[in-house]
Amino acid sequence: EVQLVESGGGLVQPGGSLKLSCAVSGFSFRDSSFHWVRQASGKGLEWVGRIRSKAKSYATEYAASVKGRFTVSRDDSKNTAYLQMTSLKTEDTALYYCTGLSTPWGQGTLVTVAS
């Protein structure tokens, strides 16, 4: 069974940092791209960024709203993807999901940026 489990969310002050993790099982992790998608309360889905596989040179792309502040990475030996978030803003408050697009989604991890 394919499972993605996000963790690492929490309450952080504006300007702060947080690192999210996405542990993947039951799926060919190293051959796949992984994406982070967020959803503010009562709002739609917003793509945050992705990291491609080793075969695609671990290329990363980001939404304009997070470029320069967020970094997607991965550790193929641990079947885990990460989202490092810095210079957090109140508008980054959302439920953050990871997904392989053609995989189930995780349950999400809540990030709240507030003073």
Next chain:
Amino acid sequence: DIVMTQTPLSLSVTPGQPASISCKSSQSLLHSDGKTYLYWYLQKPGQSPQLLIYEVSNRFSGVPDRISGSGSGTDFTLTISRVEAEDVGLYYCMQSIQPPLTFGGGTKVEIK
């Protein structure tokens, strides 16, 4: 950025009746590899989004065959041939042909 436009915003459907949702993209989603990168997701109340359809018309594992996807280029449709109570939720289309990946605004389906 590719803009994804979904219609209608909401649908109220009698159980057993059909329903369809339209999704239009501002650019063709047909890749040079021959695939068209259009996905459909359903987010049931209080749950994470779940994949229904990938690459326009391929049903994900476990998705009932009364749910189908069609279309090409820039025009796509999700069809539910006979709506059931479990189909309630928000439906999103999404393109992944080029970053930034973009979602439609969502269509809320409810039961009459």
